[in-house]
Amino acid sequence: MSGTTLAEWLRAQDDTALVALLRARPDLATPPPADTMVLATRVGSRASVARACEDLDTLTLTVLEALLVLDADQRPVRLADVDALFDVDVRAATDLLRARVLVWGDDDALSTPPATRDAVNPFPCGLGRSVPSLAGADLSGLGEDERRVLGALAAGPPVGQTKDAAHVVSLANARTPIQKLLARGLLVRRDALTVELPREIGLAVRGDRPLGEVRTSEPPLTTLAREPVTVDSTGAGEALELSRHVEALLTAWSAEPPAVLRSGGVGVRELRKLAKDLDVDERRAALLVELVVNANLVADSEGAEPEWVPTAQADPWLAAAPEHRWATLAQAWLDLPRLPGLIGRRDERDRLLNPLAPELNRPAAPRDRRRVLEALAALPPGTAAVDADELAAVLAWRAPRRGGRLRDELVRWTVEEGTAVGVLALDALTAQARTLLTEGPGPAAKRLGDALPAPVDHVLVQADLTVVAPGRLEPELADEIALVADVESAGGATVYRVREESVRRAFDAGRTAADLHELFRGKSRTPVPQSLTYLIDDAARKHGRLRGGAAGSFLRCDDPVLVTEVAAHPAADRLELRKIAPTVLVSPYPLAEVLDGLRAAGFAPAAEGPDGRVLDLRAGGRRIPGKGRRRSPAPTPPSDEQLGELVRAVRAGDQAATTTGGARVSVPGHLGAGPSATLALLQQAARDGRDVLVDFVDSHGTAARRVIKPQVVGGGVLEGVDVSYGEVRRFPLHRITSAALVEGDSA
Incomplete structure (x- = not known):
């Protein structure tokens, strides 16, 4: 049985099939292949094959391995022989492999x-290498211990490490099962410690299950139908909570930015402080830190002492x-090229992995x-996947070669983080998250706005x-309300507490x-209690009796007794307060520092401006220029038109190779070299009616090749017939990189 070569088979495919191939295996198109031989070489390269297998499901991958069991990498095999190894129809899987050119040929010669x-x-x-002489070997005389060894190796992998392989012994002198099997020739000694x-x-031991345990369908996924409105509103509540926590983080770090560790990231002490300030656990605090940096809301100051x-x-x-706040954070999480789930673990050097540490970088995470x-x-709206482990098993079946050693944990981390970010709620994807995945943050924000309850215009004072x-x-x-009261608890209803300080x-x-x-x-729908009225009035009587300005700063008061009391207080010495009039004190220190010192001493001063009105001296917080997202934008996949053009370039390369006998023709020596030589060659070909092999760069910057019969050369343009398609085309001369006459063409 013989089959066509890979290059021949590719050459026989139509343009639609080749465009689909380049779409499924984009690495084949970079850089553009010159002809089908180059394309075939790339299709068969180890790296490209490995990448093409990443998206194969378990059954399709098993079919590919079954082809290898039949040595399809050495000689063509029949589809019927592959099908005989399975108890289900594998034609669909074979067709998928053929579409990706992991398999080629007709059903009788794959x-x-x-x-x-x-x-x-x-x-x-899980089968070892072939030893044809062992086909039909008799296993009836084996002992039970020998059968157990064969069963373990037949289940895969087929190699094992043992000291019993160090010495070759006869069957009469063999003591262990391994030695006996080696002596019988049923195991192969690969080196002093390895048997295979x-x-x-292996096939004989497996009997009627030659490929072992094969999962021909994906495992079941337990789901639960929930009301989509309930899912969306629950996710909206989580989105508000996320926004509140991020706001609190920005406020805290504006006042006291944490230091950047020498190795990068945020220290354990700072993370614990943040978690305590926000009243969240450290795992959520770490996720918030990762989000604000990737959203460009926080950055490394990169100074002598970076913060x-x-x-x-x-x-x-x-x-x-709120909806736009959430959309920014949700998009930042979706694009985060890092694994926050690793925070708190230790690396191979037993070092703790902190938030923002470089070791968390994973480009494939998004x-x-x-x-x-x-x-x-893909599940109906409102459908919850209640078990993350089952979801991990389904995804593992769909793409067993993706994710690496953290594959299943990535699924659990995504579910956990997605719930914290408000993308998931009640184990189901929210409508705003579906919009985020397909349309982007703008439409997702609008969708969240629809899910949020209408804002209320009243409170309940207790x-x-x-x-x-x-x-x-x-x-x-x-x-x-946030100005006059402090948040005590948040959720569906937020509870504030009014204090004298607030x-x-x-x-x-x-x-x-x-x-x-x-x-x-x-604004209160309940009666205002007298205790709140008294608290406000009592604070008002104390507040502002002292007035401060800039001297550095000054204090004034209509009550000379109070001024004398302040001047006699120990705090006055620290602040270097000096009486310049019975009702005026001055200090060389800034006003904000003087007021803070007096408040700490039990007084209630207020700041005033030149017109005597109260000023708000609260710090606005530190700010630095943004650093941009920590990611590179994903490359835009080529359109079908661009891929079609690339396929036509490959066809042109084949045409050129056919007409030139596979070799390029140099510019005739008497024409010199450089652009003037190329122009002269094209003009001569137009006069003589000769075909020319033209290399050029198109408007997208892609190199291509065509066989052209020049008709007009001048005005900065080559106009001629594309021999492969019979179409008249125009090429700007400045885009032509080289030209050569086609051998064998009649003058």
Whole structure:
């Protein structure tokens, strides 16, 4: 039985099949192959075969290994012989392998590239190398211990390490099962410590299951139908919580940026502090850190003592609507080229892996993350995959060669992180996440906005000085409540607590007692308790009795007794306060420092401007320029038109090789060299009616080759008939890199 060569088979395929091949195996198109021989060489290379196998499911990969069991990499085999090894129809899998040219030929003469064995599995289907002389070997006289050894090796892998292989003994002197099998010739000694079970013996031991355990269909996935609206609203709530935590992180790091470790990343102490400040566990805090850096909201200051500092991009993010905040963070997670799941583990040197550490970099992480989400997106809306391990098993069956040693853990991490980011909820993909995957962050933000409950315009004030927001507050109301009260707990309803310190904070920002009374009277659906009224009035009586300005700074007060009290306090010495009038004190220190010192001493001063109005001196937080995303944009896949053009270039290369006998023809010596020589050659070919092999660069920067019969050469353009397609084409002369006359063409 003989078959066509790979190059011949490729040459016989139509353009549609070759475009599909280049689409499925994009590495074949870079750089553009000159002709079919070059394409065939790439198709059969070990690296390309290995890449092409990454997306094969378990059954298709097993069919490819079965072809290797039949030595299809050495001689053509029949599809019927492959089919006989399975208890299911494998034609669909074979056709897929043929479409990717991992197999070529007709059903009666299937071949696979010689490099496939090394690229896929040196021991296909767990079987060893062939020893033809052992075909039909008699295994009836073996002892039970020898059968156990053969059974273990037949299950795969077919090689084993043993000291019993060190010495060759006769059957009479053999003591161990390994020695007996070696003496019988049923095992092959590969070296002093390695034995191998020949393929023929492995097949005989397996009997009616020659390929061993073959999973011909993907494992079951337990699912649960939930209401899509419930899933989306739950995810929306998680999105708001994510936004709140990131806002708190930016606020904390604006005031106290953590140091960048010498090895990169954030230290354990800083991570624990952040987790405590945000009231979250360290795993969530670490994920937040990774997100804000990849979203360009925080970056390394790269100074003499580098710190992780919020960037200028943080302010637009803080000012954005909740849905746009979430879309930015969700896209940053989707594109994150790192594995946050490794944080807290130790590397091969037993060093702890910290957030933002370089060891977490994994360029393939976005692709693997999308693969998990796309598997969930294939389920009906609202359908939950309740067991992450089952989902990992399904994805492992669909692409067993993807993911490496962390393959199953990547699935679990994606589910866990996706839930924290609000992409998943109740184990199902949210509608906004589906939109994010297919349309991008803008439409996803709009979809989330539809899922968010309408903002509420009221709060519920309790007698214990707590303020309950029964939902997402309107932005202006949320800002006012956050100014006068501190968040005590968050969730579907946010609970704030009003304290004397928070009321003073509102006064420092320019609010008056009347403003706060009006806020609570107008926005509370419950009666305002007297305790809150007293708290506001009492804080107002104390607040601002002292007035500070810049001297460095000054303090003034209408009450000379209070001025005398301040001047006599120990804090006055530290702040170098000096009385310049019965009601005025001055200090060389900045006003903010003087006010903080007096507040720590129990006074309640306020800052004032030139017009006497209260000033808000709260620090805006540090900012540095953004550093951009930590990723390279994914290359845009070529269009079908571009791939079609590449296929036509390959055909032209074949035509050129045929008409020139496979060799390029140099420019005639009397024509010189360089652009002028090329122009002269083309003009001569046009006069003589000769075909010319032209190399050129198209408008996309892609090198190509055509056989052209020149008609007009001039005005910076070559116009002629493309011999391969019979079409008239025009080529700018400056894009032509070389030209050669085609041998054998009549003048």
